[in-house]
Amino acid sequence: MAEMGRPVAPPNLPALVKAAFDKARVSGDITYYPTQVAVLTPGSIAFQLRYAPSLALKPKAPKPKEPNGKPFNPFENPSPAMLVAELPPSHRLVLNKFAIVPEHFILVTREFKPQTHVLEKDDIDATFACIQAYRGVGQDLFAFFNSGPHSGASQPHRHLQLLPVASMRTGLEDVDRGSQWNVLADTLTGSSKTLPFNVFTRSIRPDMSAEERHSAYLELYRHAVKAVYPDIEAHDEGEAQISYNFAMTGSTMALCPRTAEGVMLKNKSGEDIGQVSLNGTVLAGTALVKNQAEWDALREDPDVLLHVLGGISVSP
Template sequence: MSSPTKTILPFTVPRNLPDLVKAAFSRARASGDVNFYPTEAVILHVNALPFQLRFSPSLANKPAPPPPSNTTTPKKPFNPFASPSPSLLITPGPSPPPLDGPTHPTSTHYLLLNKFAIVPHHFILATSAFQPQTHLLEAADLTAAYACIMAYHDYHHAGELFAFFNSGEHSGASQAHRHLQFLEVEGMKAGIPGTGGWEVWADGMVRGDGVVGKLPFRVFAGRVREGMSGEEMRGVYLGLYRQACEALGVEAGEEGEGEARLSYNMAMTRGGMVVMPRVAEGAEVRDREGAVVGRLALNGTVLAGTGLVKSREEWEALRGDPGQVGEVLRRIGVLNTSVDSVQSRAEL
């Protein structure tokens, strides 16, 4: 006798999401289920844009995955989103798998805390059933993400969220199961005296207030608004994705399904979304003597104007020579030739 089919419901973001995230984070941190890594922060300038660099010495001691087994049988990679720890859940996750079958999703998505947090209340929107991180986002992914952003804005004006998505080998992606990540903007400003003039770069990209022209890399921005349908929002996303493909000389085609044809980051704020094509995850960092002391790797938080280093040597080298940050940013995406032309004229 076959088991009854479970209905998969659309994901609904709770109106009191900020309270739920805060309470879950407090519980999980107290129990040790979330690892919170304090950071130092400094503002460096890239083409006059304030860039936030953070240093987390504790992150270097983040638990490493177990070493590969010597057995010849290939082992399936661990998927933290398939059966999430109950202590990390913000909304109900997938139903536990029965003894004779796979996990049963109860809704299309669920929310959980990021186990390794640099900013308090860092949380994740994951698909309940496995969907590839390298495939194009669907309307349900985008509407759920935007609903989280609006929940923060609407709930007693709790603040703004910065959402980001990493896809492809050069994007900073670390998990194969589709998920988007969220950071509270106020939390991102912590530790910076007076914020140093820093604000989320993606906001300026969407507003078109001159940020794009100063970036070392090319980005493509579009506006979104409350009340947009999922398909309308996805239309904006696919338009930006196709522009990113064109910038790399990649044929995007007209199809809007399946695997993306490039590595990219996507960021979303209340005003819109940004897509950045990627060609590298990062680049080397050198000390004053020219010796390599590390590598600055960047994920989708680069679209907020932030980066993270894990060693004191990298931290001191970049603070002592901020131009290296700009050089790394030039190498990770498609070169913004408008910035190059401005710099060339200035050097004449």
């Protein structure tokens, strides 16, 4: 039986998300960007690289404002077309308006809370409830959180992003080495895998209490703060002291301290060809590029990816 006041996700959540996504795609309420995909295997990792040329054409319109002059907040009063479900008492689920992965949806706080603050127990609990709803029908969900200027964060209203793992595999069945890709975070706990960026991991179990899961997140956050600022004591609430990405699956939590959002790629002549920026999907082992030169450079020499990954965090 659920504890009083704890968020409970609808057991048919995967079907709700699919129905909402399909309907919003047909009506034009969301934009789905098709991608080409490759799997790169530099070092000991299998990394999924996606190329979305249409993203480069996305118009950079000025950010809309409310009538009172405040920046528009898409999470404050989502339209019915974007709403997937309410998760009382503290959260709701909405579709991602610009989707690279089918059925990409977002967990947002019903009241405005800052994206730059340390996550609270209810944030972790509501996220895990969604993961469990997917597991209940034999599916996996990858959740990630971007916090701070170097993390890939774009909205100030607190939100975690949720990607069905089956959707993340779209196109991989036709790709060389496609079967080698698995969610990176799940391969890290207890492994000797060496990564070019710093990441802290912790195994989690379905029978953990909400307090235990939140404590596990805080423990990872404290390790990450110490990695960036060895002499600073981490705070368990309020404004985060570092930029970071956090990820959660049914069995793993992972947290990566971030010191840069991306790295400039150069061609063999040493000329700049584009900035590769990464967000929390790096903890799934995925990256996205928007132009042909970046796509070609990374596929021609997968070790260039190690250079990109090594530039986003403190050394492990």
